Amino acid sequence: MRHTLEELLAGWITHQRWFAGKGRAIAELAIEAGTPLPLRGPAESLHSDVAGSSRTTDDTVRPPASDDVSVRHLVITVRQESQTDRYQLLVGFRPRLPQRLRHVAIGETEDGFAYDAVHDAEVTGILLSSIADGADLGGLRFRHMPGAEIDTSPRSLVLGGEQSNTSLVFGDAYICKMFRKLVPGVNPELEVVSALAERGSPNIARPYGWIEADVAGENTTLAFAQEFLPTASDGWALALTSVRDLYGSPQGTAAADVGGDFASESHRLGMATAHLHQQLATAFPTGTVEPPDIKRMAEGFRRRLEAAIEEVPELAGHAEAAHEAFDRLADVDRPITVQRVHGDYHLGQVMRTFSEWIVLDFEGEPGQPLSERRALDTPVRDVAGMLRSFDYAARHLLSDHPDAKSLEPRAAEWAGRNRAAFIEGYSAGGGHIRGDDAVLLRALELSKAAYEVIYEARNRPTWLPIPLAAFTLDDR
Structure with missing residues (x-):
């Protein structure tokens, strides 16, 4: 028997480290917003808003995701007793889950097997390339810092150990933090680091870009990309x-x-x-x-x-x-x-x-x-x-x-x-x-x-x- 995505998410989300409502029953889970992300296999390129275009750095091409794979960015609301919280998810759908993704399976739906797609390096490149492009995808707005040059070729890896967020490390160059629990408004991290970067602070990791959307009528930070410090x-x-x-x-x-x-x-x-x-x-x-x-x-x-x-x-x-x-x-x-x-x-x-x-x-x-x-x-x-x-x-x-x-x-x-x-x-x-x-x-x-x-x-x-x-x- 196939379940609705909402039913599957209600059972799955309580086991996630970043879920803040552990120990309380979920009265209702609803999808507030859903944005399909266009998957593509971009050439390894260096994006710069200074040049206004992308340039290929070599002839290597990242294999495109299969045509039968799809990904949606979701904003969901979870009601527990008198409290309602919002979370963001990147949910992928495949006819069959490969072994490497079975540990992040959500369940079988009409659209295929749903899974937590932040763990799928074949599809997460869309996040980095969209930040580099300054793209608008549905209600999602991808933005980069003025003058930022972003190499979109690295594949991602989920950084372990975080409690309230999920961070994707792209190669040894970038780390993109997804704020799992959403609070309407601009996140202080984006606000502070951007201001310090403008003043040339040597005590921060360089910011590269962010993802935002309107949540509850407010411009809300969904993710923030910075310099990764692999040797620190x-x-x-x-x-x-x-x-x-x-x-x-x-x-x-x-x-x-x-x-x-x-x-x-x-x-x-x-x-x-x-x-x-x-x-x-x-x-x-x-x-x-x-x-x-x-x-x-x-x-x-x-x-x-x-x-x-x-x-x-x-x-x-x-x-x-x-x-x-x-x-x-x-x-x-x-x-x-x-x-x-x-x-x-x-x-x-x-x-x-x-x-x-x-x-x-x-x-x-x-x-x-x-x-x-x-x-x-x-x-x-x-x-x-x-x-x-x-x-x-x-x-x-x-x-x-x-x-x-x-x-x-x-x-x-x-x-x-x-x-x-x-x-x-x-x-x-x-x-x-x-x-x-x-x-x-x-x-x-x-x-x-x-x-x-x-x-x-x-x-x-x-x-x-x-x-x-x-x-x-x-x-x-």
Whole structure:
């Protein structure tokens, strides 16, 4: 028995990593918009809006997709209880699914076997070539940056490990991120990276283009293509290598004397972060938060702390340090400068190239409304996020380590050394943390740690000691 595509999608979507409604029954799934994509086998070409045409780079031709293959771009609505969310899909249809696509099968329909076509390198080239061409396909608008030259010959590969989006890597040149859950409006990542690119920022991956459509009456970003950095190293992985080197060194060896010492990189990262904040302050409006609003901020932190204690009673014995930090913040009697910031800043959001630290993922928290993700905030929030990330890098390896107790002082040493190096680099780059800024930093760190306590208690109980440790440390 064949099912409708909607019926098949309702069963399939709940098993996708990027689906935000897990654990709740789907009351209704409907296709809001569907755009057939014209499949073709373009010659390997280099597109440039400077030249106004495409040029063949060699005689190699990508084999065209079979005539019996079709692809549709879908925007679907999913209603669960009182909430309705939108998602975008690239659905392919074939009379038979080859072995390489059976793991992304959706089911059999009147049009053939449906599957998640982002995994089909034979058809995804239409996305890159349409961006290069600046094409309009139905309600989809493909756009490229002024002057961008895009080689449309590379085949795509889905990047693994993402939770809320799907990224296609084309060769070693481009990465195209599809925002699976759609929020009407321009995505902050496109907005921020484009503005920074115009100002020649060295701390971003070069943007190439994007896909947009009208969703709920608003121009909405569907995907964003940037430079892929195949030789860059992930900041989290680099930090963990350093921590492992320290843990594997003889007892008594100082973190500064271990071959994998990370402090110099933390200093450079601090400088890059300060420069990024300066670039954001010139690209977007800035403002101030007055003392009465600072007090309300402190009270908000306190309410969230109490909510965390109610859910995780273990936190109660550690909460005094947070209350003291929030009291000090409430006493701040001068305005705090606010601006556009990253908003979700940690070691997993940065990559080290041969010459520079590159900052990624400016979209903010995917689950938050766009208005909140675009809101002005203190740059100290990004600093607090990175400092918490250093603590996680130092301590998460201890969660199941047989020598965890004896290694805890080394973890504290590594975290303290790299936190200090980051702050020193941030100050050297022009982003000073002193006086009331230090008070704000401490409050933001502990507020974030309270959030982490809830998260770890729900998802990774063995990691709970990591955020709890933040409340027992001195104001560093």
